[in-house]
Amino acid sequence: MGFRNFFAAAADFFFPPLCLLCRAFLTAPHETYFCRPCSEALPLISGPLCPRCGMPFVSQEGADHLCSRCIGKAPAFDTARAVGIYAGAMKQAIHLFKYNSRSLLAAPLGTVLAQQGRGLLEHEHDVIMPVPLHARRIRQRGFNQSLVLARQVGKLWGVAVAAEGLERTRWTDPQTMLPERQRLRNVRDAFSCRATAVEKKSILLVDDVYTSGSTVNECAKVLKRNGARRVDVLTLARTL
Ligand SMILES: [Zn+2]
Ligand SMILES: [Zn+2]
Numbered sequence: 002m003g004f005r006n007f008f009a010a011a012a013d014f015f016f017p018p019l020c021l022l023c024r025a026f027l028t029a030p031h032e033t034y035f036c037r038p039c040s041e042a043l044p045l046i047s048g049p050l051c052p053r054c055g056m057p058f059v060s061q062e063g064a065d066h067l068c069s070r071c072i073g074k075a076p077a078f079d080t081a082r083a084v085g086i087y088a089g090a091m092k093q094a095i096h097l098f099k100y101n102s103r104s105l106l107a108a109p110l111g112t113v114l115a116q117q118g119r120g121l122l123e124h125e126h127d128v129i130m131p132v133p134l135h136a137r138r139i140r141q142r143g144f145n146q147s148l149v150l151a152r153q154v155g156k157l158w159g160v161a162v163a164a165e166g167l168e169r170t171r172w173t174d175p176q177t178m179l180p181e182r183q184r185l186r187n188v189r190d191a192f193s194c195r196a197t198a199v200e201k202k203s204i205l206l207v208d209d210v211y212t213s214g215s216t217v218n219e220c221a222k223v224l225k226r227n228g229a230r231r232v233d234v235l236t237l238a239r240t241l
Contacts, residue, residue: 021097021105022090034109035090043094044086045117046239054214055082055121055239076214078221081234082121083211084114091238095209099146110237111153114207118154118235126205126233129155129162132220133169133192150237151207160205166198167220176212184215192223200228211239 018027020036027036035043048061051068054076058068085091098106131147139145148164155162171191176184204224206217211234221232 021109022093034112035094039090042090043113044089044091046083046085053080055080055211057086057241076218076221077225078206078217078232078234079124080122081211081214081217081236082118083236083239084117084121085238087210087238087240095237099142099209103144103146103149107149108153111150112157114150114235114237115154115157119158122205122233122235124203124231124233126160127202128166128199129158129160129205129207130166130220130224131162131164132206132208132216133167135169135172137172147208150209154205154207154235163198167192167194167224176216181213184213188216188219190219192220194223194227196227199224201230203231204229204233206232206234208234208236209238211236 018033019025020027020039021034022039023036025036025039027033029037046055046057048057049063049065050057051071052065053067053071056068056070087095094106094110098110129151131145131151134142134145134147148162151162151164154160169191170193173187173191176187179187206220206224208217211217217234217236221229221234224232
């Protein structure tokens with residue numbers, strides 16, 4: 002047993018790993034961060050969805066087809082995919098991550114995003130960019146949750162992360178507080194980027210939750226306007 006393994010085993014003995022959601026002891030070998038019941042309760046997206054924005058359809062039958070919103074107006078991003086539905090254990094885990102236990106949940110959620118996200122995306126990316134927060138919001142929360150997730154994905158995939166490629170130049174109200182039709186106006190022209198950072202690049206935008214899609218759509222618009230070749234979006238969860 003190596004030195005490092007010895008200490009890892011000793012730490013497990015004195016501080017047995019607990020499920021990050023329900024605090025049950027983790028015993029089975031495949032349980033790393035979440036116990037089996039909690040992992041199984043993470044509502045993953047399966048079944049037919051909109052190939053463009055990733056919206057899952059209620060019916061589990063049938064093939065993928067464009068949703069009415071994407072038919073009405075194609076989004077600025079090429080595709081958007083989410084690992085799970087923003088509900089149940091997924092919502093609980095993201096909430097804990099953003100407001101309580103950043104250090105505990107950064108690696109587990111980033112790993113879930115990297116592992117599950119791999120199979121959801123069809124294209125390779127030159128660079129990963131987090132959806133930026135306004136400086137004032139970073140001061141309030143202490144960190145940008147999207148950057149933390151992007152870093153973990155970049156590390157596991159071996160893809161560069163451009164933390165400052167995209168910037169939020171205008172203060173915006175939290176999207177969740179606004180009715181849908183105001184969300185679009187709220188984030189309009191809120192972002193900017195340097196063309197040299199994005200020109201001809203295939204970019205993956207990472208965020209924690211996809212709500213109406215207007216935030217990532219606005220980011221994608223700016224990136225495309227500055228010469229990005231392709232913009233895909235990957236989030237941990239999306240609202241229905
Ligand atoms: Zn659990
Ligand atoms: Zn769609």
